[in-house]
Amino acid sequence: MLSVLTDRTYRHLFLAQIVALLGTGLATIALGLLAYDLSGERAGLVLGTIFTIKMVTYVGIAPIAGAFANRWPRRTMLVSLDLIRAAVALCLPFVTEVWQAYILIFVLQSASAAFTPTFQATIPDILPEEYRYTRALSLSRLAYDLENIISPMLAAILLAFVSYHVLFVGTVIGFVGSALLVVSVLLPSPQPTAPRGIYDRTTRGMRIYLATPRLRGLLSLNLAAAAAGAMVLVNTVVLIRSDLGLGDAQVAIALGAFGGGSMLAALLLPRLLDDRPDRPVMIGGAAVLVVSLLGLSLMTLLYDTQWLPLLAGWFIIGIGYSVVLTPSGRLLKRSAHAEDRPVVYAAQFALSHACWLVTYPLAGWLITVAGPTTAFAVLAVLAGIGLVSGVALWPQEDSEPVQHSHDDLPRDHPHVQDGRTHSHAIVIDDYHQHWPRMREPEVGQQNSRH
Numbered sequence: 001m002l003s004v005l006t007d008r009t010y011r012h013l014f015l016a017q018i019v020a021l022l023g024t025g026l027a028t029i030a031l032g033l034l035a036y037d038l039s040g041e042r043a044g045l046v047l048g049t050i051f052t053i054k055m056v057t058y059v060g061i062a063p064i065a066g067a068f069a070n071r072w073p074r075r076t077m078l079v080s081l082d083l084i085r086a087a088v089a090l091c092l093p094f095v096t097e098v099w100q101a102y103i104l105i106f107v108l109q110s111a112s113a114a115f116t117p118t119f120q121a122t123i124p125d126i127l128p129e130e131y132r133y134t135r136a137l138s139l140s141r142l143a144y145d146l147e148n149i150i151s152p153m154l155a156a157i158l159l160a161f162v163s164y165h166v167l168f169v170g171t172v173i174g175f176v177g178s179a180l181l182v183v184s185v186l187l188p189s190p191q192p193t194a195p196r197g198i199y200d201r202t203t204r205g206m207r208i209y210l211a212t213p214r215l216r217g218l219l220s221l222n223l224a225a226a227a228a229g230a231m232v233l234v235n236t237v238v239l240i241r242s243d244l245g246l247g248d249a250q251v252a253i254a255l256g257a258f259g260g261g262s263m264l265a266a267l268l269l270p271r272l273l274d275d276r277p278d279r280p281v282m283i284g285g286a287a288v289l290v291v292s293l294l295g296l297s298l299m300t301l302l303y304d305t306q307w308l309p310l311l312a313g314w315f316i317i318g319i320g321y322s323v324v325l326t327p328s329g330r331l332l333k334r335s336a337h338a339e340d341r342p343v344v345y346a347a348q349f350a351l352s353h354a355c356w357l358v359t360y361p362l363a364g365w366l367i368t369v370a371g372p373t374t375a376f377a378v379l380a381v382l383a384g385i386g387l388v389s390g391v392a393l394w395p396q397e398d399s400e401p402v403q404h405s406h407d408d409l410p411r412d413h414p415h416v417q418d419g420r421t422h423s424h425a426i427v428i429d430d431y432h433q434h435w436p437r438m439r440e441p442e443v444g445q446q447n448s449r450h
Helices: 002-006 008-067 074-094 098-126 130-159 165-183 198-211 213-243 248-275 278-303 307-325 328-334 338-369 372-393
Strands: 402-405 421-424
Touching (some): 002 008, 002 130, 008 074, 008 098, 008 130, 008 165, 008 198, 074 098, 074 165, 098 338, 130 165, 130 248, 130 307, 130 328, 198 213, 198 338, 213 248, 213 278, 213 307, 213 372, 248 278, 278 307, 278 372, 328 338, 338 372
Antiparallel strands (some): 402 421
């Protein structure tokens, strides 16, 4: 897996991702403390609003930003967005009113909504070989999991000596460090695209995404991952502090179990995906999530919440969660031409966070009004809907050549130089705006594969 780090450009981008994630983790902790300072007992409401702003921004801004990602040099764009994020983080310690925090968080998350899909779309251009790109995806998953472990530890050490406001300085350092690492390498130039109107550019990623069967299946599996992930991230504190009467250390251990399961899966996936297609692996991961949630629901019904089964459940959910999400970049790369990747990655970013926008509040509301058994059961049903929809929407032979006709193109068009009826693996583009149905070749018709 680590062999991909021999590529200097990818190595610098990976390090940029790590330092930016560490900075983001420190900011998350500092924001919780800032919210308490500003609003006291209403801190939960303030934090909930901040996270809602984050998700709404991701859903709304990412497609717009993706539409313009090919109009500017990627290095310039990524560095500029990092510096914007650093400037916002530098302002956060001076916030005195809740509304100021809301505005700054909106600007910060808008920059992140533009940065992340552009960053993700750059990696396959640097590592075009699928086996290397798969390993880069696993490393990225590991970086996210390590951030969840290291950032709280680093924050705890710093808070023993300094005010939480200093954590925002750490965030600034993270974003500036990311900018310096990005500027230190040359990135592939954006692929030229045909002139398009603003509406066309803004909606193109969504149209490609929703017209591609495997990506519709991916969206369904994202729902399954979001249902299980929300149960873990939202309700771990409630289950351990309120139901079990345990302390903060046990909360950290439980979240560490979830992260450990995710890291284990990320380490094993590259070899697994070398020999197996993505579809059965990812569907298997979603099935693990459904079974785990149902098992925990049954546990709380029969025995109330138990520490060791909960710990094991969180570990298994972490495995399923990583198995579903880690390979998604491979599907996105396979489903778009290089010039369309930024908008397709932006569509995935927006739509996946739309799933979280539903499951985050649902998980919190269910455990509050109905208890853990119902919360586990309802989220298991939601994950099951994602699993079943994923199986139904994602055809098994979606990467195989599809026999189709181009009656809309002239006979001398380069795409149909071997005949209007031909066969090749489909990618939604200007020549294939809809996914063609599988059809048998007609007698006497000439086929071409390209």
